[in-house]
Amino acid sequence: MNAVQAGPKFVVTEASGVWLWDDQGDRYLDGTASLWYCNVGHGRREIADAIHSQLLRLEAYTVYGDFANRPALELSERLADRAPVDDPRVMLTCGGGESIETAAKLARKYWASRGHPERVHLISRTGGYHGLHGIGTGVIGMERFRSGYGPMVEATSVVAHDSVAELEAEIHRIGPENVAAFFAEPVIGAGGVYAPPDGYFERVAELCRRHGILFISDSVICGFGRLGNWFGIERFGVRPDMIVFAKGVSSGYLPLGGVVVSGEVAAPFWDQPGNTLLHGTTYAGHPTCCAAALANMDILERENLLEVSLYVERDLDRALRGLESHPAVAEVRSGTGVMGAVQLTTEAEEAGISAPAVFREARRRGVILRAIPGAVVMSPPLIITTEQIEHLVATLRSSLDAVSERAG
Ligand SMILES: Cc1ncc(COP(=O)(O)O)c(C=O)c1O
Missing domain, CATH: 3.90.1150.10 (Aspartate Aminotransferase, domain 1)
Structure with missing residues (x-):
C-alpha cells in the first residue's frame, strides 16, 4: 500500500x-494469465453468454441441506468424472483459500469421526502457497506471510519441498498417529515454480498411505490444463485423498473453487447419522459461477x-x-x-x-x-x-x- x-x-x-x-x-x-488463472484466455464470449443466460434463469441460490441447482450438480459430476481420486465427491467453494480451509477441516473432522481426534497435525512444504485464509496462512511454506498476525492455527509444520526423508523424519517426530494430512502443490507455483524431484510424489504417496496420513494435492494453480491434465497431480501417477482446485476451473471469469474428496474421507459424513459437517459458505455452489466453469471446461475440451x-x-x-x-x-x-x-x-x-x-x-x-x-x-x-x-x-x-x- x-x-x-x-x-x-x-x-x-x-x-x-x-x-x-x-x-x-x-x-x-x-504473461501471467492474470494471477495464474486465465487458462483459456480473456474475452471468451461463450463464457460471458453462459453467465448471462444463467443469471436470467437462476442467478444464485443456496446449496445448504438438500438444496441444489443444475449447474452445480453438472459441474460436480464433470469434475468427479475427471478427478484422479477414488469414489470422488465434490464440495464447491468460492476460491482457493476457502477450499484449503475446507480440506483441512475435512481432514481433521474425518479423523475425529473415525475415533482419532488426536490426529490434527498438518504438514506442508517450503515454498508451498495455500492461500491467505486462517488455516492456509498457518500451513503456508513462506514465513513472511505468517508474521505479524499473532498465533496461527496449532499443530502445523513445514518440511523441505524436495525431501521425502525430511517428511518421513517429521512424521516420526510428530508421531504418525497425530498427523492428519500432508499438503503439496504438484508444482510449487507462487513460491517460485519448483517441480518435484523424480519419483517424489510416488514415494510421498506411499509414505502417507503407510501411515494413514491424508494426502491433499493443492492443484489451485496446476489444474485445468496448466500441467497438461485436469488436476496437475495426474502427471506424477498418484491418487490423492483430496484435491483442492480453483483458478483455472473457471479461468477466473467468476470466482469458484472446491475440493474433490475421496469416498473414504467423505464416508463418515455420509454414513454416520448426526455427524453433520457444519462447514460451508453462502455462495458455495453458486449457479452462475458454476455455469461459467462449465463453459470454460467446454472450451478446454473442444480446443x-x-x-x-x-x-x-x-x-x-x-x-x-x-x-x-x-x-x-x-x-x-x-x-x-x-x-x-x-x-x-x-x-x-x-x-x-x-x-x-x-x-x-x-x-x-x-x-x-x-x-x-x-x-x-x-x-x-x-x-x-x-x-x-x-x-x-x-x-x-x-x-x-x-x-x-x-x-x-
Ligand atoms: C496453490 C494455491 N493454493 C491456494 C491459493 C489461494 O487461492 P485464492 O487466492 O483463490 O484464495 C492459491 C492462490 O494463488 C494458490 O496458488
Whole structure:
C-alpha cells in the first residue's frame, strides 16, 4: 500500500485472448494469465453468454441441506468424472483459500469421526502457497506471510519441498498417529515454480498411505490444463485423498473453487447419522459461477487445451533456457507445466537488478510478468502461440539488459 499509494495506477480496461489494454490505450501481453488463472484466455464470449443466460434463469441460490441447482450438480459430476481420486465427491467453494480451509477441516473432522481426534497435525512444504485464509496462512511454506498476525492455527509444520526423508523424519517426530494430512502443490507455483524431484510424489504417496496420513494435492494453480491434465497431480501417477482446485476451473471469469474428496474421507459424513459437517459458505455452489466453469471446461475440451498445453510448455521451456547464460540469471526453472521462473543472482540483486525492477521494465515494454522475491515468474494463458512466447522471452531478455545497464 505504501509503495503504490502515491504513483499512478495501472488501470486495466480491456482484455482479449492473451492481450490486455490499459487506460492509456497501450497493449500488453498477459504473461501471467492474470494471477495464474486465465487458462483459456480473456474475452471468451461463450463464457460471458453462459453467465448471462444463467443469471436470467437462476442467478444464485443456496446449496445448504438438500438444496441444489443444475449447474452445480453438472459441474460436480464433470469434475468427479475427471478427478484422479477414488469414489470422488465434490464440495464447491468460492476460491482457493476457502477450499484449503475446507480440506483441512475435512481432514481433521474425518479423523475425529473415525475415533482419532488426536490426529490434527498438518504438514506442508517450503515454498508451498495455500492461500491467505486462517488455516492456509498457518500451513503456508513462506514465513513472511505468517508474521505479524499473532498465533496461527496449532499443530502445523513445514518440511523441505524436495525431501521425502525430511517428511518421513517429521512424521516420526510428530508421531504418525497425530498427523492428519500432508499438503503439496504438484508444482510449487507462487513460491517460485519448483517441480518435484523424480519419483517424489510416488514415494510421498506411499509414505502417507503407510501411515494413514491424508494426502491433499493443492492443484489451485496446476489444474485445468496448466500441467497438461485436469488436476496437475495426474502427471506424477498418484491418487490423492483430496484435491483442492480453483483458478483455472473457471479461468477466473467468476470466482469458484472446491475440493474433490475421496469416498473414504467423505464416508463418515455420509454414513454416520448426526455427524453433520457444519462447514460451508453462502455462495458455495453458486449457479452462475458454476455455469461459467462449465463453459470454460467446454472450451478446454473442444480446443484440446490439455494436450496443447504440453506443446506450450515445451516452447516456453525452450525459449526460457536461452536466458540461462544471461549474467544476471542464476537459474531458469521451467519444463513442467505452462509456467516458468527466472531466478536472479544474488550479485545482480545487490547491484539493483531486482525482480520488481525487471517486472516494471517488462511492463513498460508491453509484457506482464510477476515479481516474487529473487525471481520473475510467468504462467501465460494456455492459448499463447509460439511467436507470442518468443516475444515474451525476448522482452524479458531486453528488460534484463536494460535494468542491468542502468545498474551499471
Ligand atoms: C496453490 C494455491 N493454493 C491456494 C491459493 C489461494 O487461492 P485464492 O487466492 O483463490 O484464495 C492459491 C492462490 O494463488 C494458490 O496458488
